[in-house]
Amino acid sequence: MRKPEKYYICNNCGYESDKWFAKCPVCNELESAVEYTADIAFDSSNDENKQIIYIDQSIDLPEKISLKMKDINEALNGGIVKGGVYLLSGEPGIGKSTLLSQLANSFETSEGFVLYVSGEESTEQVLQRFRRLGIKDKNIGLIFESNVEKILKSINNINKDPTIVLIDSIQTLKSESIDSVPGSIMQVRESARMIVDFAKKKNVTVIMISHVNKEGAIAGPKVLEHMVDCVLQLDLEKSSGLRLLKVTKNRFGPTDELVLLEITEKGLKPIENLTSYFLSEYSNEPGNSLTIAKVGHRFLPIEIQALVSNPVYGSPRRVTSGIPMDRLLMVIAVLSKKLKLPVDSKDIFVNTSGGLKISDSSIDLAVALSLISSVFDEPPNFTSVALGEIGLDGNVRGISLLEKRVDIALKLGVEVIIIPNNKIFKNDKILFAENVKDLIKLFRKGER
Numbered sequence: 193m194r195k196p197e198k199y200y201i202c203n204n205c206g207y208e209s210d211k212w213f214a215k216c217p218v219c220n221e222l223e224s225a226v227e228y229t230a231d232i233a234f235d236s237s238n239d240e241n242k243q244i245i246y247i248d249q250s251i252d253l254p255e256k257i258s259l260k261m262k263d264i265n266e267a268l269n270g271g272i273v274k275g276g277v278y279l280l281s282g283e284p285g286i287g288k289s290t291l292l293s294q295l296a297n298s299f300e301t302s303e304g305f306v307l308y309v310s311g312e313e314s315t316e317q318v319l320q321r322f323r324r325l326g327i328k329d330k331n332i333g334l335i336f337e338s339n340v341e342k343i344l345k346s347i348n349n350i351n352k353d354p355t356i357v358l359i360d361s362i363q364t365l366k367s368e369s370i371d372s373v374p375g376s377i378m379q380v381r382e383s384a385r386m387i388v389d390f391a392k393k394k395n396v397t398v399i400m401i402s403h404v405n406k407e408g409a410i411a412g413p414k415v416l417e418h419m420v421d422c423v424l425q426l427d428l429e430k431s432s433g434l435r436l437l438k439v440t441k442n443r444f445g446p447t448d449e450l451v452l453l454e455i456t457e458k459g460l461k462p463i464e465n466l467t468s469y470f471l472s473e474y475s476n477e478p479g480n481s482l483t484i485a486k487v488g489h490r491f492l493p494i495e496i497q498a499l500v501s502n503p504v505y506g507s508p509r510r511v512t513s514g515i516p517m518d519r520l521l522m523v524i525a526v527l528s529k530k531l532k533l534p535v536d537s538k539d540i541f542v543n544t545s546g547g548l549k550i551s552d553s554s555i556d557l558a559v560a561l562s563l564i565s566s567v568f569d570e571p572p573n574f575t576s577v578a579l580g581e582i583g584l585d586g587n588v589r590g591i592s593l594l595e596k597r598v599d600i601a602l603k604l605g606v607e608v609i610i611i612p613n614n615k616i617f618k619n620d621k622i623l624f625a626e627n628v629k630d631l632i633k634l635f636r637k638g639e640r
């Protein structure tokens with residue numbers, strides 16, 4: 193275990209060094225080095241005889257507590273794990289405290305109780321929120337305190353252990369052992385370390401709120417993300433004002449899961465029909481196309497919008513929101529080379545509906561269709577869903593779970609579904625594209 197006597201942390205960005213520094217080499221902040229001693233930063237356990245566990249040995253899987261909020265339960269792979277530490281992050285005012293209060297009332301457990309620790313709101317504010325949300329559960333207890341040592345001591349003094357501890361927020365907590373203000377990296381880090389330690393030793397689940405700063409980073413940088421088991425990010429969905437809850441890290445299950453929530457007087461409410469939500473405003477305009485992409489554990493219809501325009505400045509710009517830049521550059525290069533599409537000197541913008549991040553390469557064909565459509569300034573002759581990965585040779589490749597995606601596309605009621613050549617599909621709505629050149633046919637009147 194790395195154990196220097198003492199070392200230094202940049203109080204601005206969390207950079208660590210064994211040597212003192214006048215200016216942080218990462219964020220360039222001046223005089224930001226703060227001394228940190230090893231026995232605070234590292235668990236100095238004296239247990240030298242570690243027990244070896246053999247891989248054929250049966251071990252108990254961690255116990256899970258399911259949530260009454262079904263969509264969130266599903267996104268978390270069937271519930272929250274006992275002893276797991278969760279971070280709920282988001283910008284101020286996005287709805288974190290509201291969601292945390294709703295979660296307090298959502299655990300399907302009969303033992304223990306839920307302890308809500310408030311370090312930033314008054315008793316009045318918290319009670320009023322629970323009242324507004326219609327939550328009257330006797331099994332929810334509140335503590336108003338920001339000193340971590342006092343919080344942990346109070347928990348120890350209660351005669352029954354809480355099953356779940358909720359903390360609002362980690363940035364307001366402070367530890368007596370650190371001589372800097374709440375919210376500073378040193379405090380956030382040490383408070384979180386003590387909480388994580390407590391959760392693991394007592395097998396208590398902890399969900400803590402963390403504010404993100406203007407740049408969208410979790411305040412107390414990546415440090416917090418590394419310390420917890422699971423990160424839930426609450427974001428604003430700009431076009432609709434809805435909230436997106438994303439699972440961006442999960443040691444107990446898959447990531448990229450998401451839940452779309454609507455704001456109501458009674459708190460956040462999941463939107464049940466995601467499909468109709470994402471497509472309600474789709475129209476067959478130049479530059480628009482549809483695809484079915486894998487987002488978390490489900491497939492969602494996604495609208496791709498492209499705009500190809502004359503450059504404003506000398507060199508052409510490529511801007512994407514939702515799809516990886518390298519995939520976009522590859523599709524542009526293939527269309528330029530194989531179709532002689534005049535895109536090289538143009539500004540190109542590509543978005544996905546709701547800014548959803550798609551890393552699935554099956555979106556290539558829809559991106560290509562959108563780009564061609566924008567260059568022609570004409571929509572395809574048919575509303576269509578395009579499914580396929582594009583190779584460097586311009587050929588369209590097969591993708592995973594094509595049948596399932598075609599099924600979803602058929603239910604959307606589009607006129608044409610473009611897929612890589614595949615013998616198993618027989619449906620008069622299906623059109624095969626073996627190469628990107630086949631997409632051009634969709635723009636010739638009468639052809640398909």
Ligand code: TYD
Pocket residue numbers: 282283284285286287288289290291454455456457458459460461
């Ligand atoms: P709040 O949960 O306090 O946000 P955060 O903790 O992230 O800063 O919510 C901000 C305000 O919005 C608060 O006045 C309550 C209100 N609100 C609702 O009325 N309904 C809702 O569903 C949500 C999420 C918030």
Ligand code: MG
Pocket residue numbers: 288289290360
């Ligand atoms: Mg809050």
